[in-house]
Amino acid sequence: AQSVTQLDSQVPVFEEAPVELRCNYSSSVSVYLFWYVQYPNQGLQLLLKYLSGSTLVESINGFEAEFNKSQTSFHLRKPSVHISDTAEYFCAVSIHFGNEKLTFGTGTRLTIIP
Amino acid sequence: GAGVSQSPSNKVTEKGKDVELRCDPISGHTALYWYRQRLGQGLEFLIYFQGNSAPDKSGLPSDRFSAERTGESVSTLTIQRTQQEDSAVYLCASSLAGRGLMYEQYFGPGTRLTVT
Structure with missing residues (x-):
């Protein structure tokens, strides 16, 4: 079975500073990788995903994540954060040719300090 | 168009009672998932319909x-x-799932269940 580890439960960052949210996964088969975001009092939304091809994927609001197969990682980065990025971020995996259910990490709460 | 909706948004029930949670997926989405999120934990997959x-x-x-x-x-x-251990937020998601392909799952706002 696959699993996802998000080592940092909370990450405080000053506004305009860079941030990296870590995600490692374990799976015996190929996986799809996702980052979901949950803004305060809102539902879960897809931020970005890796299905195949280029290992670097980007979101429309400046986040990027890189699939590293050798390190089984899919860390999320942003070079300069804004107050509006305050949210909880969840990393998730789904195995190829499975029923597409998602296995989630425990989440990282990103707090932006003005 | 309308997204995934869930009802009720909050439910408080006494231990031992039965509860029913409802999910309305996006029209045309063939796949539907239920997940559970307990406090301080990630989402756990419960069941999948396709x-x-x-x-x-x-x-x-x-x-x-x-x-x-x-x-x-x-x-x-x-x-x-x-x-009491059933207390959690129950999330529903739907997608245009197809075999061998990965479609985005759209999540509803969840039902917060509290068992007293």
């Missing part, structure tokens, strides 16, 4: 949990004889 195929119930934590789906529309998750 078209007319037999549902994947591998994530249901006990036989007190069951779910149904009418065709490709509404789904209900039923918890019988609720226990």
Whole structure:
């Protein structure tokens, strides 16, 4: 079975500073990788995903994540954060040719300090 | 268009009572998922419906949990004889799932269940 580890439960960052949210996964088969975001009092939304091809994927609001197969990682980065990025971020995996259910990490709460 | 909707948004129930949670997926989405998020934990997969195929119930934590789906529309998750450990946010998601392809899952706002 696959699993996802998000080592940092909370990450405080000053506004305009860079941030990296870590995600490692374990799976015996190929996986799809996702980052979901949950803004305060809102539902879960897809931020970005890796299905195949280029290992670097980007979101429309400046986040990027890189699939590293050798390190089984899919860390999320942003070079300069804004107050509006305050949210909880969840990393998730789904195995190829499975029923597409998602296995989630425990989440990282990103707090932006003005 | 309308997204995934869930009702009720909040439910407080006494231990031992049965509860029913409802999910209305996005129209045309063939796949429907139920997840559970307990406090301080990640989302746990519960059950998956895809078209007319037999549902994947591998994530249901006990036989007190069951779910149904009418065709490709509404789904209900039923918890019988609720226990305090059932307290969680129950999330529903739907997608245009296809074999071998990964479509985005759209999540509803969730139902917060509190068992007292």
